[in-house]
Every structure is written in C-alpha cells, then in structure tokens.
Amino acid sequence: MKKIKDYLQLMKPSLSIMVVFSSIMSFALTKGSEDYVSFWKMVLLLFAGGMLVTGSANAINQVVEKDTDAQMKRTSTRPVAAGRMSVEEGWAFAIITGAIGVFVLGYYFNWLTGGLAAFSLFLYAFIYTPLKKVNSIAVLMGAVPGALPCLIGWAAGDDKLSIGGWILFAFQFFWQFPHFWAIAWVAHRDYSAVGFKLLPADEGPTKFTALQTIVYSLLLVPVTLLPFFTGMCSYEDMQGMIGVGLIILANGFMIGRCVNLYRNMDVPSARKVMFGSYMYLPVVMLAMLLSKAPLV
Numbered sequence: 001m002k003k004i005k006d007y008l009q010l011m012k013p014s015l016s017i018m019v020v021f022s023s024i025m026s027f028a029l030t031k032g033s034e035d036y037v038s039f040w041k042m043v044l045l046l047f048a049g050g051m052l053v054t055g056s057a058n059a060i061n062q063v064v065e066k067d068t069d070a071q072m073k074r075t076s077t078r079p080v081a082a083g084r085m086s087v088e089e090g091w092a093f094a095i096i097t098g099a100i101g102v103f104v105l106g107y108y109f110n111w112l113t114g115g116l117a118a119f120s121l122f123l124y125a126f127i128y129t130p131l132k133k134v135n136s137i138a139v140l141m142g143a144v145p146g147a148l149p150c151l152i153g154w155a156a157g158d159d160k161l162s163i164g165g166w167i168l169f170a171f172q173f174f175w176q177f178p179h180f181w182a183i184a185w186v187a188h189r190d191y192s193a194v195g196f197k198l199l200p201a202d203e204g205p206t207k208f209t210a211l212q213t214i215v216y217s218l219l220l221v222p223v224t225l226l227p228f229f230t231g232m233c234s235y236e237d238m239q240g241m242i243g244v245g246l247i248i249l250a251n252g253f254m255i256g257r258c259v260n261l262y263r264n265m266d267v268p269s270a271r272k273v274m275f276g277s278y279m280y281l282p283v284v285m286l287a288m289l290l291s292k293a294p295l296v
Contacts, residue, residue: 006079010062010093011055018281019146020050023153025285026168029232029292030157045108046156050149052101053117057145059094060125063087072190094125109156116155120148133195139180147173164232171223171284178213178258179277185209185261185270205270210262213273217258221251224284233291243291250283 027033027046062069062080069081079085098121106114128142147169154165184191184198185205191198199209224247227233234240257276261269 002084006085007093009077009079010059010085010090011051011097012058013051013055016051016054016058018278019054019149020047021282022168022172022285023050023149023156025282025289026150026153026165027157028153028289029164029168029227030154032159033157042108042156045104046153049101049104049108049117050152052097052104053121054101054149056094056098056101057121057124059090059097060121061129063090063094064125064129066090068194068196071194074187074190105152105156110159112159112161113152113155116148116152120145120152123148132198134197136197136200139177139184139198139200142180143173143176146176147171163230164227167223167226167230167232170226171220172281174216174219174223175277175281177216178254178273179281181209181213182261182270182273182277186267186274205265207262207265210258210265213258214255214262217251217254220254224251224288227288228291231293233288234293235291240291243287246287246290247284250280250287254280 024043024046027043033039033042062078065075066078066080066087069075069078075081080087080090098118102114102118102121105117124142124145128138128145131138131141150168150172151161151165154168155161158165181199184196188199188204192204199205200212225244228235228240228244233243235244254276257269257273261273263269
C-alpha cells in the first residue's frame with residue numbers, strides 16, 4: 001500500500017489531472033470528437049494516456065531534482081527525495097508509464113497525438129526541468145509543454161492541427177505566466193535558496209513581475225474571445241451568450257487579482273492570483289464548451 005502511495009506521489013495526480021482536463025476539454029471542442037461511436041470511451045482512453053504521459057514527466061522531474069526536493073520542506077517527502085524509492089526505480093517507472101501513455105494515444109487516436117505527447121514529455125523533462133536553475137526563460141520554455149495538452153486533445157479529435165487547436169494552445173500558454181509567477185512569488189524563498197530562477201526579475205518579487213502578470217492576463221482577453229470569431233464557438237443562442245458572459249467575467253476576475261497584486265506587492269495577493277488562476281482555467285474552458293458551435 002505504501003508503495004502504491006509512493007507511485008501516486010511520483011505522478012503528482014492533482015497536477016496531472018489538471019493537465020489532462022485541458023486535453024479532454026480541447027478534444028470535446030472538436031467536431032471530430034462527435035464522430036466517435038463511444039465518446040466517453042474515447043475520453044477515458046485520452047484520460048488514461050494523458051495521465052500516464054504526464055505522470056512520467058512528473059516522475060522524471062522528481063528523479064532529476066531529488067537533491068533539490070530534499071532541501072525544501074514542501075517537497076522533502078517525495079519518494080525519491082526522501083529515499084523511499086531509488087533513482088533507478090523512478091527512472092524505470094517513468095520510462096514504462098511514458099511509453100505506454102504515448103502508445104495509448106497513438107494507437108487509439110492517431111500518431112500525431114502520440115507524437116505531440118512524446119514531444120511534450122521531452123520538453124518538460126529534459127529542457128524545462130534542468131533550465132530552472134539556469135535562467136528565468138525556463139518559465140517560457142515550460143509554458144510550451146504546459147500548453148501542448150490542448151493541441152494533443154485537439155489532434156485526438158480533429159486528426160490535424162487546425163486553428164481551433166492553436167487558439168486553445170495560445171490560451172493555455174498565456175494563462176501559465178500569471179499562474180506560475182504567482183506560485184514562484186509565494187515560494188520565492190524556497191526556490192531562490194535552491195537556485196531556481198523562475199521570476200522575470202533577478203531581484204525577486206518586484207513591480208515588474210506584478211506588471212507582467214497584468215500584461216498576460218490582458219492578453220488572455222482577445223485569445224479567449226477568438227473562438228467566437230473563428231466558428232469554433234457561437235454566441236447566437238442562449239447557451240452561447242451565457243458562455244461569452246462567463247468568459248468576460250472570468251477575465252475581469254483574473255485581471256482584477258493581478259492588479260491587486262501590483263497594488264499590494266505581498267504574498268497573500270500572489271496567493272489569490274495563484275488560486276484564482278486555478279478557478280479561471282476550467283471556468284473559461286467549460287464556457288467554451290457550453291458555447292460550442294453546432295454541427296452544420
């Protein structure tokens with residue numbers, strides 16, 4: 001039982017579920033998803049494949065950062081950092097889960113989906129993870145694999161990377177900056193103590209960092225409304241109007257929290273941005289699904 005708990009902790013299930021949620025929502029927004037005889041069966045397969053690939057990336061992250069994790073109270077109990085699991089066992093788990101996950105996505109959907117999943121795993125584990133101690137550009141690099149689940153889900157339903165998938169990719173790409181900088185602000189002491197360089201200013205939490213969260217939250221406004229101008233979503237019926245309203249309110253909420261951080265420049269305000277971003281993402285995606293354009 002303890003070993004199972006360690007494997008689950010290695011996969012970071014709460015983070016993995018949030019990542020896979022984006023992939024499933026993107027899949028559901030495609031017209032192609034409606035061609036499957038059993039929609040829910042395909043959703044379960046997408047969930048399983050996504051969880052395995054994301055869990056593999058998280059496992060590699062913990063193996064590579066075991067010494068760093070051991071120095072931070074928040075991460076010191078992770079199985080590899082705490083010594084409950086060997087590095088070899090961690091690597092074996094990551095390789096097996098990653099390979100099975102890519103196979104599931106490639107075999108049951110298409111190999112574009114599987115290839116994107118493999119590319120995302122590579123970027124997160126072998127580019128973003130080691131770059132965190134080199135330069136704050138790591139956040140930019142990490143935002144790419146962080147947004148790829150949207151393209152993965154879109155490719156699974158549409159068999160190609162059309163405009164809708166790229167809009168969703170841009171949405172999740174821009175969302176990650178205020179989200180992640182808020183996390184880095186809250187955990188700045190721990191991160192800086194182990195050499196992580198994750199805030200845009202070398203001096204740490206500054207007005208420049210807070211201003212950057214506002215800029216990216218403003219960029220989310222046109223990106224989240226693009227689906228209504230490309231035919232992916234519709235505002236011509238009641239559901240569509242409710243969806244547009246929810247997206248506008250969610251954007252106002254997110255911008256407001258970032259402005260509040262700029263005014264107060266403190267950890268409680270950064271924490272509000274962090275938790276607000278967790279709520280913002282599913283609300284906007286569900287609003288898009290609610291407004292999904294009917295088949296013609």
